[in-house]
Amino acid sequence: MNSALICPGPGKSGTTLLHFMFSNIKGCYGPRYGKEYSFFAEDRDEPYESIFAVNGDAADVLRFEFSPYYTTFSGRSQQKKVVERIRNSVDNPFIIFAIREPVARSMSAYRHFLQSYSRFGRGRHSAEKRCLSDPYRQTFDQAVRSDQLVGCMLSDIVGIYVDSFGKDNVMFFFLEEAVASFDLFYDFVLDRTGFRVPNSRCGEKIPKVLEGRGLPxxxxxxxxxxxxxxxxxxxxxxxxxxxxxxxxxxxxxxxxxxxxxxxxxxxxxxxxxxEFSAGYQSDLFDDVFRQDFKKLSEYWVPGSYAGSIPDYFNWTYKEKVxxxxxxxxxxxxxxxxxxx
Known part of the structure; x- marks a missing residue:
């Protein structure tokens, strides 16, 4: 397969919004099995192009996959396997990492994980397989420091992709900035990738990012x-x-x-x-995320993003319940x- 646009995540950083926006642009095609199919999470027998409902490699066709699952692997060897599968399936892949203020992202990921775990149990996703004999027993602070899904460390992962595909093929989507200017971001993607798929949603209202679901x-x-x-x-x-x-x-x-x-x-x-006090959130950024984001920011070079970069290092936190x-x-x- 010649080319594709792939977003490895992380989750709760705008991957669902990106999937929705690209899905509603004529000429853009996501996986026929849905956003969470995660083709490169394991070895597959079928070719990558088979999961898209379109044939050919013309520049006026844009295949995309925005899978937050790819960044949940904590081991470096597992990340390299994902990258190797991409390299073996796509000649010229373009990578987008979705970036969000990490404390807010982690709080959202914690709540999202609890919603699934509280219904079915660890690693289960249906009532038929429900097993609640081992309930979730971690506070947010414990989870964010020990679970890659909740407290996602990104810099090393981004480094693996940059080393494999080059800086010119790795881009960044800053949720707080690009959510209000998707048209600018989309034009930037076309310019970087060479795809010729006009933005048929240009000027349309961007859906509100849903963040209001409660704790189970x-x-x-x-x-x-x-x-x-x-x-x-x-x-x-x-x-x-x-x-x-x-x-x-x-x-x-x-x-x-x-x-x-x-x-x-x-x-x-x-x-x-x-309950999350403003002081706790600020301390958590310093203690857990500042070093990772400092290393991550070295990849945010001009030409790798659209618009401007939010000031994550001087963020104003507010109490959240x-x-x-x-x-x-x-x-x-x-x-x-x-x-x-």
Whole structure:
């Protein structure tokens, strides 16, 4: 395959926005299996071009893949395998790294991870495979210092891509800057890559970046019904023995939950962090991210980005309290219980 535009992530930095914008430009084609397919995460039998619903290598066709999964690998050897698979599949790949203020990105990644883990358990993504016997037991501070998915260290990863494909083929998308000027960024991409795919969305409103989902919450009582109240003041009862996963991305009621597992989940959720002071965020940047971003900024040379670079090193932090997910009162009432 001649060329493609590939964004390795990281997640919660604008990859979904990029995928949406490019998907809605005529002549741009993303993976037919969806944004999260992550072709290069493992060895595949099929050729890379087979995942796109378009044939040929003409300059008026732009194939793109924005997969945040690629930067979740913590080992250098794993990152090199991803790069090697790209090199073996694409003759002239162009790489975009999505950059966001790292503390905000990490807080968002922590919450996003909790939403999936709280519903299904570690490494599971469906109710059929649900296993909640090992609930998530990390505070944000523990996660951001130990988990590449939450506290993503980028500079070494970017270095691997630059060494493999050259500085001319590596670009940067700064979320706080480019989200308000996508047309400028897209023109920059065309200029750098040589693709001839006009921006058919030019001048259209850029979708708002969604950041308002709440922290998941468990409800359970083995012996008595629980009265649950929503933010609008409505109430409903959860029957004894039922386990309710209150989650903005999918509410779940488990009727046969093991009491010991339920108790462990209730205990574990007390560790989940939802309050972040401005001082803590500032200290966290200095302690965890400043050195990595200083090294990362060495790659932000003129011609590798559009517009200007946000001043991440002098960021103004504000206290943040993440709300809990709002209970689905209608779902609870449909259990045929008396409503108050």
């Amino acid at each position: 919450r468990y409800y359970y009582s083995e012996d008595s019904d629980i009265c649950i109240r929503g933010k609008d003041g409505r109430e409903a009862y959860l029957p004894a023995g039922h386990f309710y996963i209150c989650n903005d991305v999918g509410h779940e009621i488990v009727k046969d939950m093991d009491p010991e597992a339920a108790a462990a989940c209730i205990q574990a959720q007390e560790l989940w962090t939802r 993440v709300p809990y997910a709002d209970p689905d009162i209608d779902l609870l009432r449909n259990l045929s219980l008396p409503a108050v």
